[in-house]
Every structure is written in structure tokens, then in C-alpha cells.
Amino acid sequence: MxxxxxxxxxxxxxxxxxxxxxxxxxxxxxxxxxxxxxxxxxxxxxxxxxxxxxxxxxxxxxxxxxxxxxxxxxxxxxxxxxxxxxxxxxxxxxxxxxxxxxxxxxxxxxxxxxxxxxxxxxxxxxxxxxxxxxxxxxxxxxxxxxxxxxxxxxxxxxxxxxxxxxxxxxxxxxxxxxxxxxxxxxxxxxxxxxxxxxxxxxxxxxxxxxxxxxxxxxxLPEGGAPAERLDIKQVLSPEADKVDTLFRLICYLGNRSTIVFCNHREAVERTSNLLSEKGIINTFYHGAMEQQERDSALCKFRNGTVNVLVTTDLAARGLDIPHIRYIVHYHLPHTEDSFVHRNGRTARMEASGTAIILLGPDEKLMPYVSPDIETIELPEKAVLPEKPKWVTLFIAAGKKDKVNKIDIVGFLGNKGRLKKEDIGLIEVKDFFSFVAVVRSKVGHTLEVIKGEKIKNKKVKIELAR
Missing domain, CATH: 3.40.50.300 (P-loop containing nucleotide triphosphate hydrolases)
Incomplete structure (x- = not known):
């Protein structure tokens, strides 16, 4: 080109x-x-x-x-x-x-x-x-x-x-x-x-x-994303601590790409951990994380290793992740501007999306949201979504090591005995890389590549944290 x-x-x-x-x-x-x-x-x-x-x-x-x-x-x-x-x-x-x-x-x-x-x-x-x-x-x-x-x-x-x-x-x-x-x-x-x-x-x-x-x-369209593409709904939590309601909501939504917005870093990690304890595979993302941790979290969300990202408003801007279906306002946004930007992660270009506001017993809808929005009634019994198809491997080599996507595909194919369809999204950073691998084969792959080299160099390869 x-x-x-x-x-x-x-x-x-x-x-x-x-x-x-x-x-x-x-x-x-x-x-x-x-x-x-x-x-x-x-x-x-x-x-x-x-x-x-x-x-x-x-x-x-x-x-x-x-x-x-x-x-x-x-x-x-x-x-x-x-x-x-x-x-x-x-x-x-x-x-x-x-x-x-x-x-x-x-x-x-x-x-x-x-x-x-x-x-x-x-x-x-x-x-x-x-x-x-x-x-x-x-x-x-x-x-x-x-x-x-x-x-x-x-x-x-x-x-x-x-x-x-x-x-x-x-x-x-x-x-x-x-x-x-x-x-x-x-x-x-x-x-x-x-x-x-x-x-x-x-x-x-x-x-x-x-x-x-x-x-x-x-x-700018009025109200952020065009109304015909962005649907806004609410879920009513019977308890002030809304984690159990969030858990049941995610089970109800199924394996669809979802961003959960919280207002504070501490709440992000707490919510993520509680969801994990309940069996929801997810990751979290906020500004106090190291760069490699942030890259890992976003990569796992992009490549389908996790379908749920718990985050602060840091993720309301600048992230270009396609096909996000749901936005969940676990905490109410502080401003209408924040609400618009959060919702802007879905209903992008010609796609549709849904923003869901989670309301505790003492919380009310923001004045800029129509009171006539639909209320989602959650089933009493929550059924865990199936585990995602992919898991992510961390490779301690990147662009500065002259490693590219073709090298990684070749290595995993020849040494890891993976077929092309077993390898998903690959992201190569300066000093490390991430690659999605089919969950059912990742254990065997990690076993057979032990001691093998990429471009004549032995590098650490493990499950991304």
C-alpha cells in the first residue's frame, strides 16, 4: 500500500x-x-x-x-x-x-x-x-x-x-x-x-x-445517540446494595458485550470482585491501574475473553470497542454530560444499543431522563451465562522485540498445534502482546509450548491476568 x-x-x-x-x-x-x-x-x-x-x-x-x-x-x-x-x-x-x-x-x-x-x-x-x-x-x-x-x-x-x-x-x-x-x-x-x-x-x-x-x-443529535438506535430502560433494585440485582441483570442479558459504570475506583473493584464470586466472568478498568493491566483488561474485553467490563467514567471516552450492546449505570452519573458519554459507548455508527439505569430504593431517575421509560422485570431465578469461547494469553514480547502478529500466529500454529480458527484477536504492544485462544485448547497449548522460542528467543507466555 x-x-x-x-x-x-x-x-x-x-x-x-x-x-x-x-x-x-x-x-x-x-x-x-x-x-x-x-x-x-x-x-x-x-x-x-x-x-x-x-x-x-x-x-x-x-x-x-x-x-x-x-x-x-x-x-x-x-x-x-x-x-x-x-x-x-x-x-x-x-x-x-x-x-x-x-x-x-x-x-x-x-x-x-x-x-x-x-x-x-x-x-x-x-x-x-x-x-x-x-x-x-x-x-x-x-x-x-x-x-x-x-x-x-x-x-x-x-x-x-x-x-x-x-x-x-x-x-x-x-x-x-x-x-x-x-x-x-x-x-x-x-x-x-x-x-x-x-x-x-x-x-x-x-x-x-x-x-x-x-x-x-x-x-450533535439531541440527547446524544439518536433515539431510534439507543433504547433507555431501568431496573429497580429492592436493596441499596445493588450488586445482587446487577448479577441477576447480567444473567438476564446473557453473553452480550456489557459495560457497567461506577462512580469510584474502589466501587469498580468491589463490584467486579463480587460479580466474580457469583460466577460472572468479568474484568475491571480504572485510572489507578498500571498500563499493562489496563491494556490487558481492554484486550480481554475486545477479544471476547470477558463480556462484562466494570469501569469508571474513564471508559466513557476514547475507547473504540465495536459491538457493545449494553451500558449499565450501576451508579447514577453525576451530570447529563457524563450520561451522554457513557451511553455513547453503544449505539455507535449504525448499530443499536441499550442503556440501563439501575435504581436503588432511595434513588430517582435523573431529571433529563423520561419517566416513561420501560422497567425491566428480572426473573427470580438467575441462570449463569455460558463461559466465553476465548481466553487471553500474555506474551512477554512485542514490537520492540521485532515480534508481529504473523510471528505469533506461526508460533501458535507450529509449536502450539492450533488451527487458524483456534486463534482470535491479537494485539501487539511495544514490549508485550496479547492473543485470544479457544478456551477448550488453551491448557494443552500452554503445555506443548513450554520451552519453545519465538524468533529464537525464549519468552514468558501465560494466561493474561
Missing amino acids: YLEWQNLLILSGRRFGGNTLPLRQMQKEIISAILANLKIAALNDMQLASLEANRTHKDVILLSATGSGKTLAFLLPVLERLEQGVKTTQALIVVPSRELALQIEKVFRQMGTGYKITACYGGHLRETEENNLIEAPAVIVGTPGRLGDHIRRGNITVDSIDTLVLDEFDKTLELGFQEEVSFIVASLPNVKRHQLTSATEAVEIPDFVVLDNPEKLNF
């Missing part, structure tokens, strides 16, 4: 009077190649509007629902402005969470442009990022704290950056991020274009983000 992309760039450059870039208006062939790489049939109306607005305005504010494709909506305009052959960083994307940074990095690489992108975020080895920044990437995406740290250390060539993106700017600019974002903006003397995106219209843009007559695109 890289050679095909470069050929398209050269052809497009000639059409614009020479092979100097940026491509102010990318040719249809280039966009088609990008969409093919992303397995997307066509740009939606919001993405087309963003592309056109960024061609005619220096600054654009894009408001669109979670899951509507905002990442591509700002990456395509960024790509149009990149100068080929320039050896310094040209665009900076600031995001509120490491998960969102990684998601944007993944999408950009899947686009197959040939341009380098690097993600910088807390919890990642700074030394690794510094090495990645030695040969300046065209695009850097990262969280405010880590980007500010690299700027202070002189690891980022700030003078060459002319495009700044603040993705999920309402969250990024919340109290606690303001100071770092202000520092980052002040450190970029030559920014000529801004893109700000959000799934809500909940916060004013501070004065330090100086915009020049910005074009505002509002594609």
Missing part, C-alpha cells in the same frame, strides 16, 4: 502543478485508498463537511456524537496539510486520555499514508518515546502532561508545528488540564490552523486558545 500511496501523491502533485505538497484537496483516488485500508465504504456527511470546512477556514470546531467518525474527520484535513519530505513535526493532536491517543495512532497508521506518527502518554516509557522522537514524526498525538514534559525537555520541534488539534476538547480543557494545555498552546509559535472536536457542547473555549473566526459544524 505504501508504494501505491506514494504514486498517488506524485500524480496528485502533478495535477496541482508540481510534486510539492501539501495536497490542499486530496484526489478521490487517495481518499478511496485510505477508506479501503480502513475498510470503510464512504465518508459520511459529517466527515465530508469537516474536510470541506478545513479547506476554506483556518479554524474549525466540530461537534459530533461519539462513534460518528470524528477521528477520520480531523485526520484527513491534517493529512492534506502535511508537506512531503519535511523532516520535522507538522501537526500536534492533544487528547484527554492515553486510550484515545493510542486509538488515533492506530487509525492513522491503518490509513497507510507513509507518514510517521508517534503517541506520547503517561504510563508509557518516556525513554521509548524519546527514541521515537529523535527522527521527528510528521504527527504527534498525546496527553497534555506527557506532551508538556517532552516540550520542556526539547524533544519536540515546536517551531515547525502549524496545525493543532484538540480532540474531545471539552474534556481536555477541564480543570486539571487547563494549565498544561495553556503551556502547550503558548509553546507553539507558528500554529496557523486549529481543529477542535467534541461529542458535547458543554464547555466554553478558553481565551488562550486563540481562534480566528472559527467555522462551527454541529452534527
